[in-house]
Amino acid sequence: MKQPRVTMEVGNDGVAIITISNPPVNALALAIFDGIEEKLTEAMRRDDVRAIVFIGSGGKFSGGFDINVFARVHQTGSNSVLPDVSVDLFVNVLEDAKKPVVAAIEGLALGGGLELALACHARIASPKAQLGLPELTLGVIPGSGGTQRLPRLIGLPKAIDMMLSSKSITSEEGKKLGLVDAVVPSEELLNVSRQWALDIAGRRKPWIRCLHSTDKLGSLSEVHDIIQRARQQAKQTAKNMPQHQACLDVVEEGIIRGGYSGVLKESKVFKELVLTDTSKGLVHAFFSQRTTTKVPNVTDIGLKPRPIKKVAVIGGGLMGSGIATAFILSDIFVLLKEINSEYLLKGIKAIEANVRGLVSRKKLAHDKAEKALLMLKGVLNYSEFKDVDMVIEAVIENISLKQKIFADIEKECPPHCILATNTSTIDLNIIGEKTKAQDRIVGAHFFSPAHIMPLLEIVRTEKTSPQVTLDLLTVGKAIKKVPVVVGNCTGFAVNRTFFPYSQSAQLLVNLGVDVFRIDQLISDFGLPMGPFQLQDLAGYGVAVATTKEFSSSFPDRTFASPLVELLIKNGRNGKNNGKGYYIYEKGSKPKPDPTVLPIIEESRRFTNIMPGGKPISITDEEIVEMVLFPVVNEACRVLDDRVVVRASDLDVASILGMSFPSYRGGIVFWADTIGANRVYKSLQKWSEVYGSFFKPSKYLEERATRGISLSAPASISSGARPRL
Numbered sequence: 001m002k003q004p005r006v007t008m009e010v011g012n013d014g015v016a017i018i019t020i021s022n023p024p025v026n027a028l029a030l031a032i033f034d035g036i037e038e039k040l041t042e043a044m045r046r047d048d049v050r051a052i053v054f055i056g057s058g059g060k061f062s063g064g065f066d067i068n069v070f071a072r073v074h075q076t077g078s079n080s081v082l083p084d085v086s087v088d089l090f091v092n093v094l095e096d097a098k099k100p101v102v103a104a105i106e107g108l109a110l111g112g113g114l115e116l117a118l119a120c121h122a123r124i125a126s127p128k129a130q131l132g133l134p135e136l137t138l139g140v141i142p143g144s145g146g147t148q149r150l151p152r153l154i155g156l157p158k159a160i161d162m163m164l165s166s167k168s169i170t171s172e173e174g175k176k177l178g179l180v181d182a183v184v185p186s187e188e189l190l191n192v193s194r195q196w197a198l199d200i201a202g203r204r205k206p207w208i209r210c211l212h213s214t215d216k217l218g219s220l221s222e223v224h225d226i227i228q229r230a231r232q233q234a235k236q237t238a239k240n241m242p243q244h245q246a247c248l249d250v251v252e253e254g255i256i257r258g259g260y261s262g263v264l265k266e267s268k269v270f271k272e273l274v275l276t277d278t279s280k281g282l283v284h285a286f287f288s289q290r291t292t293t294k295v296p297n298v299t300d301i302g303l304k305p306r307p308i309k310k311v312a313v314i315g316g317g318l319m320g321s322g323i324a325t326a327f328i329l330s331d332i333f334v335l336l337k338e339i340n341s342e343y344l345l346k347g348i349k350a351i352e353a354n355v356r357g358l359v360s361r362k363k364l365a366h367d368k369a370e371k372a373l374l375m376l377k378g379v380l381n382y383s384e385f386k387d388v389d390m391v392i393e394a395v396i397e398n399i400s401l402k403q404k405i406f407a408d409i410e411k412e413c414p415p416h417c418i419l420a421t422n423t424s425t426i427d428l429n430i431i432g433e434k435t436k437a438q439d440r441i442v443g444a445h446f447f448s449p450a451h452i453m454p455l456l457e458i459v460r461t462e463k464t465s466p467q468v469t470l471d472l473l474t475v476g477k478a479i480k481k482v483p484v485v486v487g488n489c490t491g492f493a494v495n496r497t498f499f500p501y502s503q504s505a506q507l508l509v510n511l512g513v514d515v516f517r518i519d520q521l522i523s524d525f526g527l528p529m530g531p532f533q534l535q536d537l538a539g540y541g542v543a544v545a546t547t548k549e550f551s552s553s554f555p556d557r558t559f560a561s562p563l564v565e566l567l568i569k570n571g572r573n574g575k576n577n578g579k580g581y582y583i584y585e586k587g588s589k590p591k592p593d594p595t596v597l598p599i600i601e602e603s604r605r606f607t608n609i610m611p612g613g614k615p616i617s618i619t620d621e622e623i624v625e626m627v628l629f630p631v632v633n634e635a636c637r638v639l640d641d642r643v644v645v646r647a648s649d650l651d652v653a654s655i656l657g658m659s660f661p662s663y664r665g666g667i668v669f670w671a672d673t674i675g676a677n678r679v680y681k682s683l684q685k686w687s688e689v690y691g692s693f694f695k696p697s698k699y700l701e702e703r704a705t706r707g708i709s710l711s712a713p714a715s716i717s718s719g720a721r722p723r724l
């Protein structure tokens with residue numbers, strides 16, 4: 001592994017080129033800050049240096065402060081390792097330098113990387129560079145002057161938008177906004193930057209120290225209004241996350257008391273925020289997401305991914321059309337197969353609508369959309385399957401139909417072809433029973449809508465070859481999904497872990513707890529909606545089918561609630577027919593429907609589990625825990641059964657598949673912040689009162705009693721067992 005280093009080369013023109021080198025993204029590790037300070041000091045001292053240019057090696061300026069240092073703070077609980085660069089280096093040595101410094105930006109300039117560029121006296125960028133301050137996604141705020149210099153360069157509204165949304169902009173946008181002084185072709189970047197630096201030294205170009213400028217900030221009353229609006233919006237969009245309001249506080253401080261005060265406050269708040277649970281959760285989620293593609297005995301045995309250029313999708317329904325959309329958007333040719341022209345046309349129209357929908361929401365350029373649609377061909381038979389690299393079956397959940405399709409495609413496709421199914425419920429061994437090529441069978445479980453949801457569960461059986469798993473991991477990344485490798489079991493990782501979620505909510509309702517109170521508390525906890533609104537959204541047919549499926553696989557831990565059947569009997573089907581637990585009116589938020597209450601009463605009479613016939617008295621905290629601890633309990637079984645490679649994969653799957661709040665780090669990480677012992681004791685207590693649904697799993701019991709975290713690798717716990 002290459003060591004992080006900063007080098008300096010002084011040209012005959014008197015320009016010192018300082019290069020940051022820390023592959024793969026030139027993260028600003030502590031050694032890089034030391035190197036920058038050392039080289040800048042040397043450049044200031046040397047008489048042969050008239051001006052300085054910063055560049056990053058390998059076509060990237062910098063991906064920002066080294067996030068590994070945050071992880072170290074989280075492990076030790078001390079923020080003393082965070083460097084004091086904001087004033088000492090960025091203001092005193094760099095911005096207030098006696099020689100001009102220019103940032104030559106190619107590729108990434110994110111977080112601390114962009115802040116380094118902002119402290120320079122000019123910025124020249126190559127086209128398509130990515131400029132952004134994404135610190136809030138890590139639970140912190142920009143900590144090296146970004147909150148002060150960005151508003152001063154591009155104005156307050158756009159700066160707040162960039163920081164609060166964490167979205168980056170291109171160099172072209174940066175030029176329009178005043179963030180970038182010039183955009184030049186890559187091959188001219190260094191020369192133009194050198195000349196620019198010399199021009200500043202010769203006073204032919206302005207020497208701008210933007211921390212002190214105020215011309216783009218507007219009047220104090222305008223500032224006040226913009227910040228107030230941003231605060232209100234952040235209250236809605238960033239519930240439970242302190243960094244958004246903190247960022248606005250710091251911006252405001254700098255505008256009222258001046259940039260230097262702003263930088264001081266920013267530095268203090270940044271260091272405090274690194275220590276928060278929010279930052280711990282988000283940094284854990286960042287690294288976990290990048291670890292899912294490291295799979296022992298797959299990605300570490302010297303295999304090379306094979307190219308996947310042509311994919312066939314069988315079935316053009318909701319899932320099939322979404323999957324096909326995801327591939328064509330990434331320039332992979334798709335054959336969409338249907339059984340008749342009516343269904344085929346429907347499938348193609350759905351794909352066109354998916355693609356054009358992205359254009360109308362400004363997520364995709366018009367020409368890219370048209371290019372993507374050229375990558376699609378509809379077919380009614382297998383005659384063009386001779387050269388496909390992968391087939392993904394996405395037909396209805398019917399075992400004999402899937403078995404027939406797999407037997408057919410084995411015959412029609414080339415011997416290297418991956419045979420994948422998008423089933424969410426059926427055992428892969430059963431689907432492939434009539435197929436000889438068991439090593440090529442794999443699950444590609446997308447989440448709906450498949451062209452938008454980022455998670456891809458790659459389901460492998462004992463026979464799936466490592467090569468096939470690797471190929472799917474690679475193509476999964478190519479189509480911009482986060483692939484997580486999971487074992488073959490009912491519900492795989494996400495649906496299995498979360499099946500107790502709606503079950504426990506049903507149990508609580510039958511114990512007399514108000515549905516709308518449960519939903520409100522769960523959404524306050526951070527999920528986008530509560531279990532009942534989710535049921536409304538999915539339609540009750542889904543709830544009936546999944547409950548049936550899980551109750552037959554895991555009868556010991558299902559709760560038989562008649563409520564959904566009663567709702568269906570009363571003509572309700574959730575959002576689909578506008579009649580659910582909520583009233584759905586166009587253009588307004590769902591409103592609790594009081595007419596559902598008598599149906600709930602009927603369910604309670606039927607189950608008759610309220611102690612003494614009276615609703616239980618329960619705190620808000622207990623409600624959240626009674627809904628989520630059974631999910632943790634199932635997560636423990638998933639870990640025990642080795643359905644996932646590591647606990648953090650389940651964290652990623654819970655965040656991306658179930659929208660578990662990323663700032664809580666994922667389901668297992670969150671449980672560990674509470675402590676295995678507390679989860680265990682609560683479940684044990686409830687199982688004594690309310691029955692086996694809450695019975696703690698062996699894994700949880702063992703970890704709780706031995707004081708081991710739930711996420712610790714299996715070798716720390718019981719003896720190693722073969723993976724699923």
Ligand SMILES: C[C@H](O)CC(=O)SCCNC(=O)CCNC(=O)[C@H](O)C(C)(C)COP(=O)(O)OP(=O)(O)OC[C@H]1O[C@@H](n2cnc3c(N)ncnc32)[C@H](O)[C@@H]1OP(=O)(O)O
Nearest residue numbers: 025027063064065066067068110111112134142143144290
């Ligand atoms: C004081 C300052 O204000 C504070 C800060 O600067 S906080 C940091 C701000 N910067 C960020 O948030 C950027 C985070 N990184 C990213 O968004 C993306 O990694 C990226 C857009 C830079 C590159 O994406 P992509 O090309 O898909 O590569 P990706 O797989 O994510 O990253 C490649 C490797 O670089 C690592 N990496 C990326 N950014 C890093 C960073 N800032 N610090 C340390 N490692 C980083 C990743 O962990 C990964 O490591 P691995 O190969 O060992 O798994």
